[in-house]
Amino acid sequence: MRMHRFGVAAIATALLAVAGCGSGGGSHGARTVTWMSWETIQTNNAMDAAFGAFTKSTGIALKRQEAPNADYAQKLASLIMSKKIPDFFWCSNTEEQTLAAQGLLYDWTAYAKKNQGIDLSKFSPGSLDSWYAKGKLYGIPTLANTYGVFYNKKLFDKAHVKVPAAGWTYDEMFADAAKLTGRNGAKQGLVTQWPLLTNPFGLAQYSVSAGGQPLATTATNVKQVTADPKMVEAAKRYATAIKAGQITTPDYAYNADPAIPAFANGSVPMLFGGQWVAQTMVDDKPSFEWGYVPMPRVDKNVQFTESNGVCSPATLGDPDQVWKAISYLETNVFNETMRKIPVAPIAYQPGSTGYFQALEGQGAGPKSMAATIRYEFAAPVKVQSAFLDGWATKALNILKADWNPAIAGKTDPAAGVAKTMKEINTLASGS
Incomplete structure (x- = not known):
């Protein structure tokens, strides 16, 4: 659910x-x-x-x-x-x-x-x-x-790739996606079920983990956003991987309903999404062992709140x-x-005891979820997954027009990021 x-x-x-x-x-x-x-x-x-x-x-x-x-x-x-x-x-x-x-x-x-x-x-x-x-x-x-990456251990083992674990890095995520693409019937190594991974907030998480700056210091009353050089670095890495067919495009995540059943039937090695995906996995009882790992890091452990x-x-x-x-x-x-x-x-962490007990009383997949969510909750550095001001919903059109093509490598990533930030600032300052 x-x-x-x-x-x-x-x-x-x-x-x-x-x-x-x-x-x-x-x-x-x-x-x-x-x-x-x-x-x-x-x-x-x-x-x-x-x-x-x-x-x-x-x-x-x-x-x-x-x-x-x-x-x-x-x-x-x-x-x-x-x-x-x-x-x-x-x-x-x-x-x-x-x-x-x-x-x-x-x-x-x-x-x-x-x-x-x-x-x-x-x-x-x-x-x-x-x-x-x-x-x-x-x-x-x-x-x-919570957000992270679900993985199919069977497909990792067949490709002789080490399964990810808490503390894994972006270097490992991109390398794993490359190694798993085209193997054992997998079209891409990493499929995005939710747009957060490759939208500005996902790349801001990369930036902060690398020692850079977030998009803004708060999620409310935002009048200006900035793209740290580390965010541009992340944009270029995604553009390279997406152009190579190793990661699904940003547009795919806005219409990714088939992504969860594709993972559940064993044809997707890695699936980025929220913890709610696990309910499908528990209900479907797949024939393979699966796990869930947190957002990767560049240097610091940074997670979404x-x-x-x-x-x-x-x-x-x-x-x-x-x-x-x-x-x-x-x-x-x-x-x-x-x-x-x-x-x-x-x-409120005292209220999560029952949730963790339910997961830890099941198989390897739910147990890995419990461990990952504990790890994410404990992360000392958190970043927002969205802006909460009224203008923010209008920014979706900007992402589809300028951001997504840049992250997909269809236009210059650095120029696309800069243009997106400029247009969002115009939108935010006028609110």
Whole structure:
């Protein structure tokens, strides 16, 4: 099961709908906290059951409001407009920043500083940073996305190539892709299921690992981006590998639905993607041994930080009991739920115990996932996987027109990177 991520169209539609509207919320009945998620029926039912112990010990009932997974953004917008928003609800980081800027979200800063129920020091390094807006905490990160490379050990062994491991390098990744291309029926050595690897954020991760600079110092209020020389170096390396047919093109990752089944049926040596791919592997029970390794490094261990979270309306009626419910969600509900349905790790590390136990109780592939995600969570240096400002969704057209051809070697990589940065700066400065 893949974690929910709002599509560009859904974000735009929802945020246009809520702009300028007041928020509902408030008390929904004595000792009752209402909430809403975009999870599946199975996951929601497991969370409902896990909240049972909380109700018994506190007397606070939890009432979940039904919401569709596919049209969650529209549902949320309509509830805000009608002032019927639940006491806490699943929200993307982008949405949290936008709603906070409109004054529609509750500020949890004072509660979080008390370290009661939730200890801020126990979040994965870097995971809280983008949930602040002007120094105030408007959302609590929950389910995290991690990114790395899935590998087919059988194809590596047949090609007499050493399987990757945590701490592997970009030199090794490019070399492995070259060695595995065309071997044992594999068209490319490395297939990208998600565009992050070869987009500006992926190359910024390379840059920071090599001692260079990120695109920007924050994910919000970005007015200018820069391309470090190390990013240009990475662009040239990808262009060479993609032109040689060793790595799929950047455009492929935007329409890569066949990539996961191709990996699951054993025809892809390496697949870049998020941890959600593992659910397909577990369900399909492939005939080969697979593993999962983190983002490679040039020098330093640098990983992505990305998570969804929970937010509350600014007009919240009883923040004390809602904070207790959110705290219990982070520390208990996620552990119980992810032990049964390992969807994703939790940014609040005490809440990931159940997830890791579920993975470590399975075969070699899931066990390698657990080890890799622990490694990524512990990485002291984190970079963003996206910008959260409203202009960022418009940058996709710039990537398709200028960035992708350069990274694919169809145009000069250095010139393409420079042009992309210039056009993004024009877009960002005008926002």
